[in-house]
Amino acid sequence: PTPKQTHPADTDTHTPLMSHFRKQRKITMTLLDGLETPPRSLGHLQGQSSDFIVVGTDDPIVRMYNISRDVDFGENAVPCVNSRNGSPGWDTGHFGGITKIVVVPTLESIITASVDTSIRLMDMESGACLRTLGTPIENAGQVERVRRCDVLGLDMLKADKHEKGHRKTVYTFSWCDERHLLASCGAERDVLLWNPFISKPIMKLTGH
Secondary structure (H helix, E strand, C coil): CCCCCCCHHHCCCCCHHHHHHHHHCCCCCCEECCCCCCEEEEEEEECCCCEEEEEEECCCEEEEEECCCCCCCCCEECCCCCCCCCCCCEECCCCCCEEEEEEEHHHCEEEEEECCCCEEEEECCCCCEEEEECCCCCCHHHHHHHHHCCCCCCCCCCHHHHCCCCCCCEEEEEEECCCCEEEEEECCCCEEEECCCCCCCCEEECCC
16 A cells, blocks of 8 residues: 655644644734834744734834734734833834844843944833944934935044944844844944943954
8 A cells, every 4th residue: 555645744843833833724814004114124022921023114113013822913913002102112212214123031122223323222111212332323324325326425424433333224233142242233344242231332343
């Protein structure tokens, strides 16, 4: 007789999440409502009894969506309401869009990077800004685009401000939980190392 063919979904080598989907036998799609600008980055926040998706977009507002299994949000999920002001989001204080967002439980913070050349740490519970890494620049994205066209022949930041952080958009960053260090890179092609408790970088890596 022909050996029975085993489907990969029937094996026991999958993660618990895949096992859950295998038991449910269906995957539903839900749209995240309330996004006024295109999303740029997603993060995951796991609370004591709930799970959340944290979304960063082209505006400085962080939006959270409860994705816990016991929540019935239907086809459209609406953002959680900020208990401090009743708005559907948390204002990071950035002067521009959010390029990356990461939840760091060891710091009890949500870390965001922005086109305004800065990185911010938000309190996970209240959403209050705990610290700003670097010197944010208002309308930094527009200035950077003008510089590419060689219309403006001025340096965007003076030398004394250069030591305080990135000069252009912060594209991404990575957090090292073991060393408690943050490494970020931006449009100026430098990598900066940060102590999250100090507003200035502790080291700059060049040559990219």
